[in-house]
Amino acid sequence: MGAGDGLRVAVERPNARATMKDVARVAGVGVGTVSRVVNGKSNVSEESVAAVNAAIDRLGFRRNDSARMLRTGATASIGLLVEDVADPFFSLLNRSVEEEVLRRDSVLLTASSDKDPERARKMILTFCARRVDGLVITLPEGGDEEYLRAELDAGTSMVFVDRPPRELDVDAVIVDNRGGARTGVAHLIGYGHRRIACFTDRPDLYTASERIAGYRAALEEAGIPFDPELVYSSATTRDPVDEPLGRMLASDDPPTAVFAGNNRTSINVIGALRIHNTSLAIVGFDDFELADVVVPGITVVAQDPKAMGQIAMRMLYKRLDGDVSPSQTVTLNTRLIVRGSGELSRDAVLAAR
């Protein structure tokens, strides 16, 4: 009645998870066989499979993946660190990464850095302690990235997204921020604008500085002098921009168009324009829901977070599958989506004044 005993014990303590040993006892086989059945290995007799499955059901057995991970060294998990999982751009990226992770029957650990290098460091180290197979990282500005080298050397694969690495030899997928901004601003110039304001995020952020560079490049190409008075970088994307916009509008030579460096800033600009009861041509960087619901629809330079996630994961899994070729940076092109706000001509704006 040895088997019966095993069962009784399990039934009497329903709160303890059954182990393979318990299953083996109940099924009357060895633990090796249980393991083979659980993992769907082929060389097991039909009777054994049936007996084991019956025992599993009876005991409510579920494999303990901690033990499996320890033994095999493979955790089947990926760590994702972004600025903020609630940000529209990153939440889309998150979802697309999730999709790829799921396809490989892995699990996704997520965290938001909140642009804090220290918090990012802590989370990445936590992920590494958990021995994730790979890491997808948007590293916040301003921190030291050297600590990552140790993890890299230890064999943890990683891909940077949205920002290129500075020193590290890792894969990355980024967006052509500069080119996208240049295109957007050139679009405005094409409609006759010569006084174009530029609202962005903190300029010490990689994406913001690139976009400002694109803005300047477009001006330069058109022979329009750069006027620092027309550039405003907010400390956080949350604060409104009515006041700086008001100052520009009140100047001798006010802008007739605005280039907004990111989607939240676009929204802030729209709000500020409403407050000042005026309309300028607008092109925003990064698409957002409702961009086509306001009137006029907002013309944007769109990124593709879904593609970014897919490509990043494809690169990562290639590394995990053993690819040791030199690291590369993929740059995604942007797409100009014309909706009306960017096609308001200089003449039309001036006429309305």
Added chain:
Amino acid sequence: MGAGDGLRVAVERPNARATMKDVARVAGVGVGTVSRVVNGKSNVSEESVAAVNAAIDRLGFRRNDSARMLRTGATASIGLLVEDVADPFFSLLNRSVEEEVLRRDSVLLTASSDKDPERARKMILTFCARRVDGLVITLPEGGDEEYLRAELDAGTSMVFVDRPPRELDVDAVIVDNRGGARTGVAHLIGYGHRRIACFTDRPDLYTASERIAGYRAALEEAGIPFDPELVYSSATTRDPVDEPLGRMLASDDPPTAVFAGNNRTSINVIGALRIHNTSLAIVGFDDFELADVVVPGITVVAQDPKAMGQIAMRMLYKRLDGDVSPSQTVTLNTRLIVRGSGELSRDAVLAAR
């Protein structure tokens, strides 16, 4: 030179992670001492601490959490399953859950069910195999929830969010969907409307059906007959609603106001109104960015995903800390945010026709 040997081995194979055994050898102490140092236990001499830390730095040691989890049985991880991490509502919930998880030095596993019960089941079972300490779940409609009982019995704590459990004895935090909808519709009625259209999600979804019930309750209270012709439930929140709205507008007794059952539907309705070049009073369920940027601003019945996440996690951690009191369901109240679209009176709408 025993210690030297240990070091040399580690240096020669930099790709292999050092273990506590390696650290112990290099530091000239026992593994027990290394473990105590790593975990910051107090009863270790200063010299030992110093020696161990030096060895750790030298070897790039990082504790293997798989082994730790196996040994201790505590994984310090929480699983979160929502409909879609890219949805504005759930991404905010995700972030707020993350914040609470971080506070407890845990890690967050996330997944999107995409409203597919089978996918949800798979992910939940995966989380359970990984022995997460607790689960935060938005269970998709239509699936069997019985399989959760086994996990519950096995001691995995869980909290439902956004939907109550049907049979299961688990904690939940939900929103007063019915009451919120009633308030929103009553608000419209207060401005004289008697023909109020209702656009929602699939009515077999819990939240949608509750909101429809709230809509009907408000009508009933005001003595307004319910007209099924004024209710449209789209199969997915992606499809536009121009056609059904057009049909309603073309009828003998067209609506003068709209209640939109969720934020994407609100957006669709705004788009459809624009196409039909007309304006009706609107109240939407669930706030969204830009609700105050369109003109007029959209009056909404707002939920608070952040609070939902906080409360859910507080309940979950109470359970993990041993609370065995009866399970409870917390219902969060909604808040009406007045922005203009809901205050367009019936007379104003009719006058504009």
Added chain:
DNA sequence: CGGCCGCGTGGAAACGTTTCCACGGGCCGT
């Protein structure tokens, strides 16, 4: 002066899996 307590320590067992090795039995080929 002797026993006892407590502190710092090393070592070994245990967590639950996977994987490797060895073994027995049937089958096929020579």
Added chain:
DNA sequence: ACGGCCCGTGGAAACGTTTCCACGCGGCCG
């Protein structure tokens, strides 16, 4: 008819931690 081989199997080692137990040693109290 016999040897080798393959298949299904059981058992044990190993993964890297934590935790428990036992040990030595000093100091303090009786």
